[in-house]
Amino acid sequence: MTATPSTSPTRGLGGVARPVTHLAGAGALGILAAVMGVPVALAGLFGGVLALLVGLALVSAVVSLLGVGLDTAAGPDRDGSVARGITLGVLGTATVAVLGLIALRLDVGDGLPVPLRYAAAALPFMAIAGLQWRGWLRIGTAVVLAGTAAVLGVPRGLEAAQENRASLIATEVGTTARPWVTQVDGLHALPPQTTGSGYLWTVYVDGDETPVVHLLRMPEEGVVLGGGPCTAAFYTPEGDFTLDACTTADGGTWLRSAAGYWQQLVRRVDGTWLGATARPGVPQDLLDQALAHARPMTEDEYDDWLDEILPSPAGY
Numbered sequence: 001m002t003a004t005p006s007t008s009p010t011r012g013l014g015g016v017a018r019p020v021t022h023l024a025g026a027g028a029l030g031i032l033a034a035v036m037g038v039p040v041a042l043a044g045l046f047g048g049v050l051a052l053l054v055g056l057a058l059v060s061a062v063v064s065l066l067g068v069g070l071d072t073a074a075g076p077d078r079d080g081s082v083a084r085g086i087t088l089g090v091l092g093t094a095t096v097a098v099l100g101l102i103a104l105r106l107d108v109g110d111g112l113p114v115p116l117r118y119a120a121a122a123l124p125f126m127a128i129a130g131l132q133w134r135g136w137l138r139i140g141t142a143v144v145l146a147g148t149a150a151v152l153g154v155p156r157g158l159e160a161a162q163e164n165r166a167s168l169i170a171t172e173v174g175t176t177a178r179p180w181v182t183q184v185d186g187l188h189a190l191p192p193q194t195t196g197s198g199y200l201w202t203v204y205v206d207g208d209e210t211p212v213v214h215l216l217r218m219p220e221e222g223v224v225l226g227g228g229p230c231t232a233a234f235y236t237p238e239g240d241f242t243l244d245a246c247t248t249a250d251g252g253t254w255l256r257s258a259a260g261y262w263q264q265l266v267r268r269v270d271g272t273w274l275g276a277t278a279r280p281g282v283p284q285d286l287l288d289q290a291l292a293h294a295r296p297m298t299e300d301e302y303d304d305w306l307d308e309i310l311p312s313p314a315g316y
Contacts, residue, residue, distance in 0.1 A: 019137050021074040026088060026129035027122030029070065033063050033093045034121035037100070056097060064089025076133045084132050088125065095124040172310055174198065178302050180217045180274060182294040184286050187212055191305060192297075198222065199235055204290070211237070212282060213290050216264075216275040223273045229254040229266045236262045236277055253291070255284070267291045 036059045044052025067089040072080030100121075112120075130141030169176050172194070179192035179200040187204035194200065198219025203211050214237050223232045230246035234256055241258035248254045254266040257280070264277040265287040276290035297305065 018074050019076075019133055022070065022076075022133075023126050023129050025070040025074060026067075026092070026125040029063050029066055029088070030092060030096060030122040030125030031118050032066070033059055033096050033125070034100075034118045036062065037093075037097065037121075041100075056093065060090045060093040062089075063093055067092075088128050088132070092125040092128050095128070096121045099124065168310060169306065173200075173306075175200070175219070177217065177219070178296045179305070180215055180269075180272070180294050180296050181301070182215055182290045184213050184289045184293075187286075191308065194309065201237065203237075212278060213286050214277040215290050215294060216277055218266075218273040218275055220273065223266075229256065229273075234258060234262075234264065235275075236264070238262070263287070265291060269294055272296070 037056075040052065040055030040059060043055050064086045067087075068080070068082050068085030071082075071085040071088070075081060075084060127141055127145055130137050132138075133141075166176055174194055174196040175198045177198060177200070179202055181189055181192075181202050182204070184204050187206055190203045190205060192200055192202045198217075199222070200217040202215045202217075204213040204215065205211050216235065218235070222235070223229060229248075230243070234241045234243045236258070238261070241261055243256055244259040246254055246256045252267060255263065256266060256275075257263045260280065262277055263280050263282070263284075264275045265284065266273065266275045268274070269291065274291055274294055276287035276294075278287060
């Protein structure tokens with residue numbers, strides 16, 4: 001009986017050797033694409049978009065030609081496929097170009113040695129090659145890609161969302177600092193008021209909803225750059241006033257006043273400058289209470305307050 005030569009795709013280089021060779025060759029094509037892509041990027045920098053596109057087309061053509069040869073030698077089947085080779089070259093080159101642009105804009109990998117940056121270009125090509133096989137290799141590649149996307153994409157997405165929210169807060173509130181709240185006998189708080197700057201008011205009213213004590217969170221630069229509490233701007237609910245008097249008994253708390261208009265007790269609490277502000281007839285004991293019990297809003301309080309003052313997303 002005459003033996004018939006086997007045409008199984010797992011023969012030739014060997015069951016495992018063939019896909020391993022294909023993946024390794026694809027990785028080498030990725031590195032080659034990156035090396036060739038550097039002068040193309042420089043040409044685009046000085047020659048414009050047209051020079052960049054022409055350069056990328058040339059790189060894709062060279063890598064695709066080699067990809068066809070690789071597929072014939074070690075691809076998923078022994079006959080090879082021109083389409084698979086071209087797909088590997090074109091899609092791989094495009095992916096490396098896009099990822100390189102993203103890395104450049106986000107300053108990712110700046111600390112890596114140059115050889116490792118080139119080596120990173122092998123990964124997209126190897127992933128595309130892995131997906132061209134059937135069975136366990138395609139499944140394994142898909143799982144790795146999904147896991148990588150989750151590990152890299154989810155944190156970046158959360159970070160971007162936090163950055164967007166911080167930007168919105170800075171625009172709408174004027175600062176990302178939290179308002180301060182306190183407790184004063186016989187008074188209750190209204191929601192903190194924004195000023196479009198680092199100054200934040202929390203007003204405490206009596207039973208008739210008449211404002212009595214205004215707790216002011218002041219930005220550091222507003223006091224320090226002003227030369228201290230006795231020379232800094234005297235910011236009140238009615239705007240800036242000229243100081244008529246400023247005294248301190250202990251060097252840690254200052255009583256400032258604009259005669260006939262406002263009085264303000266100023267103190268630095270846990271690194272933040274605060275001012276308890278009221279009309280001249282309000283007992284100083286209430287201002288002392290306001291500073292003694294002052295604290296920044298908790299995270300839950302702050303989130304609830306932001307939900308009330310920030311614009312809602314479109315459609316909600």
